Amino acid sequence: MNPSAEPGHVYLVGAGPGDPNLITLRAARLLATADVVLPDDLVSDAVLDLASPTAEIIPVGKRCGQPRITQAGIHELMLHHARAGQSVVRLKSGDPLVFGRAGEEMAALREAGVPFEIVSGITxxxxxxxxxxxxxxxxxxxxxxxxxxxxxxxxxxxxxxxxxxxxxxxxxxxxxxxxxxxxxxxxxxxxxxxxxxxxxxxxxxxxxxxxxxxxxxxxxxxxxxxxxxxxxxxxxxxxxxxx
Ligand SMILES: C[S@@+](CC[C@H](N)C(=O)[O-])C[C@H]1O[C@@H](n2cnc3c(N)ncnc32)[C@H](O)[C@@H]1O
Known part of the structure; x- marks a missing residue:
């Protein structure tokens, strides 16, 4: 397994509940090497500090049912950057597969033929x-x-x-x-x-x-x-x- 984030790949990564000590080694390595990071609102600044200083960080949080960005907009962002040959970390609080709409994001990536990986987090x-x-x-x-x-x-x-x-x-x-x-x-x-x-x-x-x-x-x-x-x-x- 390549420890670095690969060009054209999307990683749905669990950021854990807040404390950066609780993310996996895989998540830390991908964050340190990804070109683009798309974090939810609940991802802590302490975890975001693990991203590469050159990474483009685009917050994609939605709050209280009043979305600043739609779910379709998030899909477009992931696909756009991956198709441009960048490595993308889609960063979700806790575990990405628990109450995180990962199913919809995986469906969009599969349909577009973009390679992706799920990186577990502590729910x-x-x-x-x-x-x-x-x-x-x-x-x-x-x-x-x-x-x-x-x-x-x-x-x-x-x-x-x-x-x-x-x-x-x-x-x-x-x-x-x-x-x-x-x-x-x-x-x-x-x-x-x-x-x-x-x-x-x-x-x-x-x-x-x-x-x-x-x-x-x-x-x-x-x-x-x-x-x-x-x-x-x-x-x-x-x-x-x-x-
Ligand atoms: C959209 S769900 C995401 C859950 C996340 N994927 C997980 O596995 O923990 C957001 C909810 O997770 C819970 N949550 C996430 N981080 C939390 C934290 N640091 N403290 C308490 N609750 C938290 C809250 O119930 C919050 O409303």
């Missing part, structure tokens, strides 16, 4: 669990791990439509993009079968110097002092923060 759920020193599974309390989002393509922020039937017992739920309507979210979770007394830990800006942790319960979520976005919720009896 926020795993980084947060490590930071809190809590397991996500437990032999007695959680035999299933569910990664879910309250954010839907239509822009709705409701959990209920994504659950058909009761929430499985003995599961840990990790909720990405939980929104800020914690009263509705708490009610939805309880209606989906999660006991109100289940531990719920909200982690804001995980692995950055501004990380905030708020430990509560599902029923207590509406009254809890939860930090700002980006925010991740860990829910279930396996979640026992050690710090």
């Amino acid at each position: 926020t759920a795993f980084a947060v669990a490590a930071s809190l020193q809590t397991p996500l599974t437990d032999r007695t309390a959680a035999s299933k791990l569910i990664l879910a989002t309250a954010h839907h393509a239509e822009g709705k922020l409701s959990l209920t439509p994504s659950w058909h039937g009761a929430f499985p017992p003995e599961a840990t739920l990790v909720l990405y993009m939980p929104g800020r309507n914690f009263a509705a979210l708490s009610a939805d979770l309880i209606a989906a079968g999660i006991p109100g007394e289940s531990p719920c830990v909200a982690v804001s800006k995980a692995t950055t110097p501004d990380e905030q942790v708020c430990a509560t319960t599902v029923a207590g979520l509406p009254e809890a002092s939860v930090g700002p976005a980006p925010l991740l919720l860990l829910i279930g009896h396996a979640i026992q923060p050690g710090r």
